[in-house]
Amino acid sequence: MKKYLLPSIKLTVLLVVLLGGIYPLLLAGIAKLAPGKGDGVTVMHNGKVVGFEQIGQKFTEDKYFWSRPSAVDYNAAGSGGSNKAANNPDYLKVVQERIDTFLVHNPDVKKSEIPAELVTASASGLDPHLSPAAANIQVARVAKARGIATDKLKQLIADNTKAPVWGMFGTPTVNVLKLNVALDELK
Incomplete structure (x- = not known):
């Protein structure tokens, strides 16, 4: 020994x-x-830190583009998904509630047009990105709430769309926090 x-x-x-x-x-x-x-990379607005680039935030006002839902209420200390199967009745109820809420606030959109990412949470619950399609489907609501032309909002989304890495890895994404900061900075 x-x-x-x-x-x-x-x-x-x-x-x-x-x-x-x-x-x-x-x-x-x-x-x-x-x-x-x-x-972490911070996002600034009016000289103040308003969030981190890689952590999603909750936006519920009609004047903002909404983020992807979070199973952890955007709590970075408790990152995680719901761990419920796609056919779990509780999970389906939550998704249906999200669909109903989205349709109430976006009356021009049909249920079949809603991108899945707007009603389902990501695995981390902190996803800060949406696809350009998920951002564009919200344009009519934001335009009406802010009195801004839809073409201007679509251009803002295009300006805030990040291409795939090296043009081939991943998909185009829009950082919702950065998009909403740019929206607030519009004159």
Whole structure:
């Protein structure tokens, strides 16, 4: 037993130093080279931080583009999905309530036209992006609430649409927070 005790202690100390000290410091150093310097990329409006680029926020007023629903009420400390199957009665009830709410606020839209992402939560519950189609389907509501021409709103969506990485990985996305900040900044 004594034969293995000293090497075990040495290995434990070595791994604590490597994995508990050097490795975290290395990763923190690499993160400082990333956008946001490892603290996340903030979104500013009128000189104030209004959110983080990669964390979804709740928008429910008709004058704003709505985000994707969240199973965790946009709580970044408790990221997660509902974990309910697509045929779970409770889940179907929640989705139907979201559809009904969306249709009340968007009377020009038919149920079959609603993109699924506007009534189903993402796996993290914090998805900050929508497809351009999900943003465009809300244009009539936002235009009416703000008294802005629909063409101007469609151009704003186009200006805030991010292309797939290198033109081929992923799909075009619109960051809802950035879109709504740009909307507030319209004159």
